[in-house]
Amino acid sequence: MTASRAPRTGPEHTPDGTVADTAGDPEALLAELGGSWSWMLGSALATLVPGVLILVWPDETLHVLAVVIGLYLLVAGVFRFVAAFAREPGERLPGLLMAVLFVLAGVLCLRNPLQTIAALSLIVGVVWLVTGMLTGYTAIAASWLPHRGFVFGAAALGIVAGIVVLALPVESAVALTRLLGLWLVLLGVVEVGVAFAWRAALRRARGGLRTGPAAPV
Template identity: 65%
Template structure:
């Protein structure tokens, strides 16, 4: 008498994105959770700092500092920064108010970037006003998020970075800027400073996650 055949367990269904769902944590994987994991990564923060440094260096070394070029560089920087801040808004276990502040900062960056790209006829004063208001608003929102979220592993550094953005916004708004060359030099120096501060925050986050 032969032994009864054992039922063969069904193989996990293939995912439309490739691979089985079990291999990637099951069907409960949430796109918001994936955004949160990406935004919580120190590599994502480091990527944001590198992007800021690249635009800062471009503004300093580009030989043809015309008003149209300044508007395009500022617009591209604001769009890229908005994308990074949008993803970062979903990082960690943010409360609704903190996440709303992060998303609002991302929207401010994107809208300002679109305005700069669609309005090459903007004057130096308007461009300085746009970038100054963006840095000031995002810095205030970042400071609020750092104060409200006590679970941040690099809370003090995040607050200092927000204060640096506030100071940058005030400086750009208050200084009389009369030429594209002066504006690009000022913005280039501030972007490099902000990029270095973001890089320090990224490595501080890496250290905190390892411990």
């Protein structure tokens, strides 16, 4: 889930949440990129699109499902790695842990020996459960975070998704496909909501800086 990150609203952001010029400072560049609403939207689409593809073609083989899920986890891991730099240095650990977890899980899904129904269910279920917990921790710790309700919703959905995938016995690849596709779509929709909520918060913050008494004339 991409809702776990807590991007900053410092003066480096442009009014629409895009990335400002941070040439020469890779860490600042990653912070600006990870804190932009458009990066959050891209992360949400990286979850939503695989879910839609899985639901559209539910009769594909387990091998195809494992490849799609593996690629989703790898791409999501990259998004989470960059997003972690949008936090203060002391608050980056949960985001970096999620990024590592997603990448490792993606590699496992792409390995042929592990392409079984039970293994795929276990990998995805654990990833969603752990990241849901970390997202909830982020929402609780970052009291300043705007629209925390969306973040709590994403955390709860991730935890429920992980529990459902781990607890329900899945006896066929078709059933697993439908289950994973449904949860990916639900998670993607929630993350899209988080991205647009963050865009609104950034615009309000920028507007306040421009119109406030401390704004330059």
